[in-house]
Amino acid sequence: MRRVAIVGAGMTPFAEHFHLGIKDLLPMAVSEAVAHVDKGFDRKDIQAAWFGELVSTDGFAAGVMADSCGLLDIPVTRIENACATGNDTLRNAFYAVSSGHVDVALVVGGDKVRETSSRATFWEWMSMTRDQAWDYPLGLVAPANFALHAQRYLHESGATREHMAMVAVKNHKNAVPNPKAQLRFEISIEKVLAAPPVVTPFGLLDCTPQSDGAAALIIVAEHLAEKYTDKPIWVRGVGLGVDRVMHQHKQDMTTFPATVRAAKAAYAMAGVGPGDIDVAEVHDCFTAVEMISYEDLGFVDRFGAAKALEAGETSIGGRIPVNPSGGLKAKGHPPGATGIAQCVEIVEQLRGVASNQVDGARTGMAHNIGGPTAVSAVTILSTDVS
Amino acid sequence: MAHLQVLATHQPCWGSDARRVVGYDEDALTLAVAAGRAVVEHAPDAVTSVVLVTRDLPGLEGGTEAILLAGLGLPSSTRCSVVLGGAPAALDAISTGAPGTLVITADVEPAAGAGAALLGTSGAELGAVGRSEGSLPLKVRNTSGGTFDYDDPRLQRVRGTNAALDRLALDDKPIAVAGLGAKDAASLVQGSPAALPTTGASSVVFALADALERSAAGLVTAVEQATACVARLASGSTAVLRSARAARPFPKTQLGADASIAISLPAYERAFDSKLGLQAGQCATCGTLALPPRHRCIECGSEDPHPLTPLPRDGVVYTAVSVHVPVPGLRTPYDLAIVELGDTGVRLLTPVTGGEPATTAIGDAGTLVLRRLAVRHGIPDYGYAFEPTEGATP
Numbered sequence: 001m002r003r004v005a006i007v008g009a010g011m012t013p014f015a016e017h018f019h020l021g022i023k024d025l026l027p028m029a030v031s032e033a034v035a036h037v038d039k040g041f042d043r044k045d046i047q048a049a050w051f052g053e054l055v056s057t058d059g060f061a062a063g064v065m066a067d068s069c070g071l072l073d074i075p076v077t078r079i080e081n082a083c084a085t086g087n088d089t090l091r092n093a094f095y096a097v098s099s100g101h102v103d104v105a106l107v108v109g110g111d112k113v114r115e116t117s118s119r120a121t122f123w124e125w126m127s128m129t130r131d132q133a134w135d136y137p138l139g140l141v142a143p144a145n146f147a148l149h150a151q152r153y154l155h156e157s158g159a160t161r162e163h164m165a166m167v168a169v170k171n172h173k174n175a176v177p178n179p180k181a182q183l184r185f186e187i188s189i190e191k192v193l194a195a196p197p198v199v200t201p202f203g204l205l206d207c208t209p210q211s212d213g214a215a216a217l218i219i220v221a222e223h224l225a226e227k228y229t230d231k232p233i234w235v236r237g238v239g240l241g242v243d244r245v246m247h248q249h250k251q252d253m254t255t256f257p258a259t260v261r262a263a264k265a266a267y268a269m270a271g272v273g274p275g276d277i278d279v280a281e282v283h284d285c286f287t288a289v290e291m292i293s294y295e296d297l298g299f300v301d302r303f304g305a306a307k308a309l310e311a312g313e314t315s316i317g318g319r320i321p322v323n324p325s326g327g328l329k330a331k332g333h334p335p336g337a338t339g340i341a342q343c344v345e346i347v348e349q350l351r352g353v354a355s356n357q358v359d360g361a362r363t364g365m366a367h368n369i370g371g372p373t374a375v376s377a378v379t380i381l382s383t384d385v386s
Numbered sequence: 387m388a389h390l391q392v393l394a395t396h397q398p399c400w401g402s403d404a405r406r407v408v409g410y411d412e413d414a415l416t417l418a419v420a421a422g423r424a425v426v427e428h429a430p431d432a433v434t435s436v437v438l439v440t441r442d443l444p445g446l447e448g449g450t451e452a453i454l455l456a457g458l459g460l461p462s463s464t465r466c467s468v469v470l471g472g473a474p475a476a477l478d479a480i481s482t483g484a485p486g487t488l489v490i491t492a493d494v495e496p497a498a499g500a501g502a503a504l505l506g507t508s509g510a511e512l513g514a515v516g517r518s519e520g521s522l523p524l525k526v527r528n529t530s531g532g533t534f535d536y537d538d539p540r541l542q543r544v545r546g547t548n549a550a551l552d553r554l555a556l557d558d559k560p561i562a563v564a565g566l567g568a569k570d571a572a573s574l575v576q577g578s579p580a581a582l583p584t585t586g587a588s589s590v591v592f593a594l595a596d597a598l599e600r601s602a603a604g605l606v607t608a609v610e611q612a613t614a615c616v617a618r619l620a621s622g623s624t625a626v627l628r629s630a631r632a633a634r635p636f637p638k639t640q641l642g643a644d645a646s647i648a649i650s651l652p653a654y655e656r657a658f659d660s661k662l663g664l665q666a667g668q669c670a671t672c673g674t675l676a677l678p679p680r681h682r683c684i685e686c687g688s689e690d691p692h693p694l695t696p697l698p699r700d701g702v703v704y705t706a707v708s709v710h711v712p713v714p715g716l717r718t719p720y721d722l723a724i725v726e727l728g729d730t731g732v733r734l735l736t737p738v739t740g741g742e743p744a745t746t747a748i749g750d751a752g753t754l755v756l757r758r759l760a761v762r763h764g765i766p767d768y769g770y771a772f773e774p775t776e777g778a779t780p
Contacts, residue, residue, distance in 0.1 A: 133657035137760035
């Protein structure tokens with residue numbers, strides 16, 4: 001198995017890009033990743049591409065990506081794995097490079113969520129992601145999937161809505177200096193608690209916005225890394241975990257077993273543990289999801305998330321800063337792009353050039369959970385080759 | 387001569403004591419199941435055939451009988467028929483039915499309620515005396531739901547009710563008159579029967595239940611426009627089951643913009659027996675229950691056939707949320723819960739019904755009741771909703 005390095009990373013701003021289509025966003029992200037390669041990069045070097053998109057827009061995904069980015073001479077494969085699409089796309093490309101079949105690969109993620117009315121999106125996406133007979137007619141809207149977990153989590157852990165609000169406050173603060181973030185303003189705990197309810201226990205400010213955007217990575221085999229950069233970021237571990245799809249079958253809803261499985265695989269491949277992670281981008285589509293994920297990723301003990309937030313352990317300057325980019329909560333969440341963009345942030349962190357730099361970060365993690373809550377993908381990146 | 391083994395009445399919780407109305411997730415079928423199910427639970431294995439009498443069928447086609455039997459928890463092989471009729475048809479069906487027949491009556495308009503009568507070999511006797519059909523179409527409903535109302539109460543009284551009863555030449559004043567409002571009935575009956583909550587088919591069961599509770603015996607009549615039916619009730623021992631939660635107004639909700647929710651009829655048909663009968667697949671190898679049923683056992687991996695087995699209809703909330711944002715086609719706020727059924731370990735994701743939204747809490751106990759969960763492309767989609775036990779939440 002060959003080692004794999006990220007040599008270029010780029011992304012569009014995350015926003016409601018009403019004026020840009022998926023065919024605009026994808027080449028924008030790819031061009032930024034190409035321009036990001038220190039020692040220059042010729043697109044002709046790309047031997048294969050993987051494209052993560054949750055919902056096809058303007059045509060079938062792989063074709064739209066290849067066509068819009070001018071990549072007609074290489075194989076392009078679409079990856080879709082719910083909200084874990086981004087990190088899973090990198091995982092699939094990683095295997096091709098590490099196995100020796102591909103030396104230089106392009107990894108792209110993108111989604112155009114705001115292409116339909118925000119009201120219509122509810123039913124359109126639900127019909128694809130719920131059991132047609134059992135769940136779909138009930139009105140199990142996206143926030144409700146996670147809220148069912150959050151209610152049980154609050155009930156058992158003793159954590160409160162105030163702790164959830166601390167996540168939102170932290171991530172909004174982190175987004176302010178990030179030029180790519182969608183919601184660049186600070187909020188207060190009082191404001192989060194007073195926001196209109198969406199699905200209990202989530203108020204409006206506990207929820208990710210709806211976002212459009214794209215992100216891209218260029219990954220290469222170890223022997224080519226120094227041709228492109230003196231500062232390669234090594235893909236040390238990738239992991240994917242799944243769980244029962246219907247909530248009825250999830251025995252303990254205070255945890256996401258998919259995350260536990262994905263993290264276990266990624267840690268094992270990387271040869272590191274939770275204590276080695278200096279900075280993490282964690283899937284915070286809803287505030288409580290970040291809290292549960294602290295525990296599933298091993299950053300804190302079971303039901304220890306509230307205390308960690310109270311102590312500021314996951315803030316910049318804390319023991320393990322989480323979502324320095326602003327996270328899904330404030331940076332935004334175009335699902336296919338989300339995981340790739342998390343890796344863009346970690347690359348910047350490990351190179352010491354992030355907008356919210358975590359001092360001395362050498363090893364970082366990116367994490368997605370989706371499906372809803374039935375698939376997770378985790379990536380561990382490091383400045384250290386082993 | 388029929389014997390009334392069990393009577394059950396059911397009133398939806400919505401509206402006022404004077405007039406109950408159906409909730410947004412109820413119709414004549416869900417009311418019928420509520421009344422009939424009480425009888426089936428009281429006398430398991432006693433029912434051999436089912437007759438539903440109503441004029442408020444939610445649809446003329448679409449497997450009404452199958453939905454009814456599944457909701458009642460009866461085998462699909464049970465003989466089942468639907469009679470389009472009001473109070474006289476109901477009294478006729480009850481007084482002439484064979485033992486083992488479950489006659490269910492359900493009304494939506496003008497007031498909602500349902501009743502069920504299980505005929506057996508013991509219990510109070512009800513014998514048919516006579517009937518007379520007449521035509522005085524003061525109110526007409528066409529098949530698309532349009533109504534014509536002649537609106538002449540005096541004509542109804544003189545040439546409808548009175549003329550029909552005259553034709554029957556009763557030798558006694560009846561002890562109960564079903565099918566009429568309290569005021570119209572008062573002058574026609576002896577004694578002081580309770581005001582009946584409905585005026586359609588179910589008013590017969592309400593009248594019989596009231597008569598049995600006050601140990602009255604004698605003639606019972608049922609009237610609809612210019613049609614009447616009469617039977618004689620003798621005293622006897624009949625179980626009378628009442629179900630009526632405290633009446634309450636509709637909660638304040640907001641209806642999201644209209645939305646046509648797609649339906650997959652293959653998915654509907656595959657799920658039907660399990661979803662409407664609330665039955666789990668049971669692994670033939672290890673006994674593990676699966677809801678919905680699955681090809682491969684969630685516990686042992688066996689792919690042997692998994693026969694369906696009924697689940698308990700009582701449950702406790704494992705987790706619950708309230709949806710507050712507008713959702714196209716739905717009324718918000720609404721609650722969703724994951725409910726653990728009895729002590730089976732099986733959980734079901736359900737809407738919460740029969741109370742104020744945003745009050746469902748973890749640990750609440752209640753029952754699973756058949757409801758119309760959605761109307762998808764015009765097709766009613768039935769399934770189970772969780773109704774918290776009264777008083778369990780504020």
